[in-house]
Amino acid sequence: MNKQIYLDYNATVPLLKEVKKSIINCMEIGPLNASSIHFYGRKGKDIIELARKNIGQLINSNKNNIIFTSSATEAINLLFNNFKNIIVSSIEHLAVLSSSRSEHVIPVNQDGIIDLNFMELYLKKIVKNDQPTLISVMWVNNETGVIQPIQDVIKIAKKHKCLVHCDAAQALGKININFEELELDFLTLSGHKIGAPTGIGALIYNDKINLTPQILGGGQEKGMRAGTENILGIRGFGEAAKLMDNPLENGCNNVKFLRDFFEERIKKLRPETIIFGEKANRVSNTILIALPNIPGDLALMKLDLESFSVSSGSACSSGKISKSHVVSAMGYDKLAYNSVRFSFPPNDAILYSENLISTKELDRLARCWSSL
Amino acid sequence: MININQIINEMDLEGNPSDHRVVVAMSGGVDSSVTAALLVEAGFQVVGLTMQLYDYGRALQKKGACCAGSDINDARLVSSKLGIPHYVLNYESIFQDQVMNDFADSYLKGETPIPCVRCNQTVKFTDMFSRAKKLGASAMATGHYIRRKNQLGNPSLHTGIDLSKDQSYFLFATTKKQLDFVRFPLGSLTKEETRSVAKRHELNVADKPDSQDICFVPEGKYAEVVRKLRPGRIDKGDIIDLNGNVIGKHNGIIDFTIGQRKGIGIGGRKGVDDSNSILYVIALDSKKNHVIVGPKEFLSCNKIKISECNWIIDLPQKSKFKVLVKLRSSSEPVIGTIKANFDSSFVFLHFDEPQFGVSTGQAAVFYNINERSHVLGGGWITEAPNKLADNNINNA
Numbered sequence: 001m002n003k004q005i006y007l008d009y010n011a012t013v014p015l016l017k018e019v020k021k022s023i024i025n026c027m028e029i030g031p032l033n034a035s036s037i038h039f040y041g042r043k044g045k046d047i048i049e050l051a052r053k054n055i056g057q058l059i060n061s062n063k064n065n066i067i068f069t070s071s072a073t074e075a076i077n078l079l080f081n082n083f084k085n086i087i088v089s090s091i092e093h094l095a096v097l098s099s100s101r102s103e104h105v106i107p108v109n110q111d112g113i114i115d116l117n118f119m120e121l122y123l124k125k126i127v128k129n130d131q132p133t134l135i136s137v138m139w140v141n142n143e144t145g146v147i148q149p150i151q152d153v154i155k156i157a158k159k160h161k162c163l164v165h166c167d168a169a170q171a172l173g174k175i176n177i178n179f180e181e182l183e184l185d186f187l188t189l190s191g192h193k194i195g196a197p198t199g200i201g202a203l204i205y206n207d208k209i210n211l212t213p214q215i216l217g218g219g220q221e222k223g224m225r226a227g228t229e230n231i232l233g234i235r236g237f238g239e240a241a242k243l244m245d246n247p248l249e250n251g252c253n254n255v256k257f258l259r260d261f262f263e264e265r266i267k268k269l270r271p272e273t274i275i276f277g278e279k280a281n282r283v284s285n286t287i288l289i290a291l292p293n294i295p296g297d298l299a300l301m302k303l304d305l306e307s308f309s310v311s312s313g314s315a316c317s318s319g320k321i322s323k324s325h326v327v328s329a330m331g332y333d334k335l336a337y338n339s340v341r342f343s344f345p346p347n348d349a350i351l352y353s354e355n356l357i358s359t360k361e362l363d364r365l366a367r368c369w370s371s372l
Numbered sequence: 373m374i375n376i377n378q379i380i381n382e383m384d385l386e387g388n389p390s391d392h393r394v395v396v397a398m399s400g401g402v403d404s405s406v407t408a409a410l411l412v413e414a415g416f417q418v419v420g421l422t423m424q425l426y427d428y429g430r431a432l433q434k435k436g437a438c439c440a441g442s443d444i445n446d447a448r449l450v451s452s453k454l455g456i457p458h459y460v461l462n463y464e465s466i467f468q469d470q471v472m473n474d475f476a477d478s479y480l481k482g483e484t485p486i487p488c489v490r491c492n493q494t495v496k497f498t499d500m501f502s503r504a505k506k507l508g509a510s511a512m513a514t515g516h517y518i519r520r521k522n523q524l525g526n527p528s529l530h531t532g533i534d535l536s537k538d539q540s541y542f543l544f545a546t547t548k549k550q551l552d553f554v555r556f557p558l559g560s561l562t563k564e565e566t567r568s569v570a571k572r573h574e575l576n577v578a579d580k581p582d583s584q585d586i587c588f589v590p591e592g593k594y595a596e597v598v599r600k601l602r603p604g605r606i607d608k609g610d611i612i613d614l615n616g617n618v619i620g621k622h623n624g625i626i627d628f629t630i631g632q633r634k635g636i637g638i639g640g641r642k643g644v645d646d647s648n649s650i651l652y653v654i655a656l657d658s659k660k661n662h663v664i665v666g667p668k669e670f671l672s673c674n675k676i677k678i679s680e681c682n683w684i685i686d687l688p689q690k691s692k693f694k695v696l697v698k699l700r701s702s703s704e705p706v707i708g709t710i711k712a713n714f715d716s717s718f719v720f721l722h723f724d725e726p727q728f729g730v731s732t733g734q735a736a737v738f739y740n741i742n743e744r745s746h747v748l749g750g751g752w753i754t755e756a757p758n759k760l761a762d763n764n765i766n767n768a
Contacts, residue, residue, distance in 0.1 A: 297459070297462065298507075300459075301457075301459050301507060302507060305393075305507065305508075319422075319444065319448065319459065319460035320444075320461075320462045322462065
């Protein structure tokens with residue numbers, strides 16, 4: 001029996017050891033309902049505010065304008081419920097595509113990068129000044145790992161007086177995020193993409209804009225998200241953010257080495273492999289590939305039976321794999337059922353905290369791929 | 373009592389069970405779940421595959437319902453309990469093309485189709501087979517009550533021990549080549565034994581009722597499904613008697629089956645009360661959009677043409693031989709004589725006794741006249757001329 005090799009970090013990062021420790025410590029403090037006025041209530045509030053500070057530091061937002069939600073998806077829904085006019089890119093996550101219900105879709109080119117010329121012309125055509133318009137573009141695509149030119153998106157959007165939301169779920173922990181510098185209006189994050197537990201996300205907002213909450217009740221999270229806070233999740237998210245809070249610029253070299261090693265092996269062993277977004281600026285940990293005649297679900301099953309955990313297309317809760325809308329949007333419609341994603345740890349810090357993946361194992365993986 | 377060694381022997385795979393990967397087609401029902409359980413017990417490397425065939429939420433017209441329904445989830449729970457990998461195959465478009473469209477078109481032609489056989493023939497025993505092979509499996513097992521015997525390297529197909537559950541009618545199209553790869557571990561079990569295995573393994577499906585309907589037809593309302601699949605193609609028309617008199621109206625010939633007596637919608641006719649007055653659907657004329665009704669004697673059918681024949685035996689030398697033939701899944705087999713020219717894919721079959729209510733679109737499945745359990749093959753009934761047709765031919 002081979003050792004299980006996990007290469008699906010873009011789906012979820014395993015709970016980091018330090019995060020787990022912080023959560024257990026938190027559990028041992030006692031009853032922590034942050035809305036209570038007494039000793040334990042104050043303790044709870046402190047924990048939440050510390051987490052907010054840690055996350056704020058990681059994304060350079062010092063205004064405390066962070067609302068905790070159950071997931072990035074919930075944060076996106078909370079935000080989108082406030083807008084009638086939303087413009088999205090064609091490669092957004094389903095959390096954005098489904099909840100925006102938008103018919104205004106900006107295409108991407110074959111490298112998976114948003115078409116800025118199209119966007120400029122489109123905004124000129126449809127934005128009406130009397131109606132607030134929100135543009136939603138992801139920072140890093142979850143399937144290809146392609147980094148979007150978010151600064152240019154913001155520049156064009158501002159020219160047309162649009163507000164900008166950036167889904168940064170896949171950017172967090174992989175590249176530097178500077179909320180203040182960017183003139184972003186909204187940012188959404190997910191805890192389990194950086195080693196916090198699942199069930200915790202956040203909306204970062206520009207405090208000049210009033211939002212209406214979608215969950216009403218006891219007025220938690222400044223009235224923006226009622227319901228007793230998920231204090232263990234928040235504690236874990238804060239701790240994970242603290243662990244990431246070191247300069248990331250040089251913090252992905254080892255991840256990149258492994259990803260590139262795997263990429264080279266595949267190109268050598270199976271040259272007809274297509275690497276999506278190969279020419280684009282990608283984060284260091286992601287590679288999305290396809291073979292012309294091999295359905296992605298077959299590849300995934302065979303690799304799983306060989307103890308490699310990877311992912312393909314977009315899976316419904318039934319486990320049924322549908323075609324990848326991202327691959328389709330990049331113009332590879334015939335390969336949309338064939339793509340398979342390998343995602344390594346988001347950065348070197350997480351790579352080291354995990355059992356290191358060896359080049360020997362990656363070589364075996366590349367051989368499995370080439371024998372499909 | 374179930375003998376696991378017998379199960380291992382019947383799997384007919386050389387070497388140790390642990391040397392072999394076996395894919396189990398898991399529907400989420402108790403039969404395929406127990407198939408997987410028995411093979412795990414026997415020591416095979418079992419992999420569960422479940423087909424997603426249609427959008428369950430859409431079929432039931434439930435807003436917001438998951439596309440998968442509860443069966444896939446049951447299959448997953450069973451796999452998890454058994455500790456085996458389980459995957460879902462997205463066969464929605466193949467199923468639509470090869471099974472549902474055929475089902476609808478068959479009804480439009482005035483036939484009564486059996487989509488389950490088409491599904492076995494295409495999706496299950498073609499696409500899923502190929503997937504199982506690609507996954508490196510030595511065999512694919514299903515939960516059908518049917519037996520595969522291998523004598524002298526020549527596998528043959530036999531009815532299940534539990535005749536009340538026998539599914540050979542639905543598997544006549546299994547080719548000899550497919551029979552090399554497919555296995556039916558439940559063929560030697562009774563349904564009670566199957567349920568007892570499920571209970572012993574504490575499977576959540578142990579008491580799940582057997583499925584009764586065609587999977588994509590909720591509550592047996594097949595006509596509604598056909599109307600949805602072929603909107604605008606189903607017209608109202610006349611119900612006529614044997615003399616061509618219009619005696620009623622219908623909402624579409626798809627609502628009728630040859631031999632149907634109840635619910636024709638022409639009740640309460642005055643002045644007729646002899647036994648000959650009970651009217652049956654004698655024919656469905658899709659060209660004129662007529663439902664033709666008449667007394668039972670006109671249903672009598674002496675011979676049928678059977679197309680797309682599949683033979684699971686070495687072809688007999690004689691071109692004329694007697695077989696037992698089953699004309700509906702629920703009916704007892706009858707005796708007939710096959711006249712075959714094995715160069716062509718169709719045969720003619722003459723009944724010893726005339727049969728009533730034979731409908732095209734159904735399968736005719738042949739069994740050995742000397743060994744009732746041995747399935748010889750079968751095909752699709754494409755012509756079943758009854759007395760009405762004979763009359764027309766005579767008049768012509």
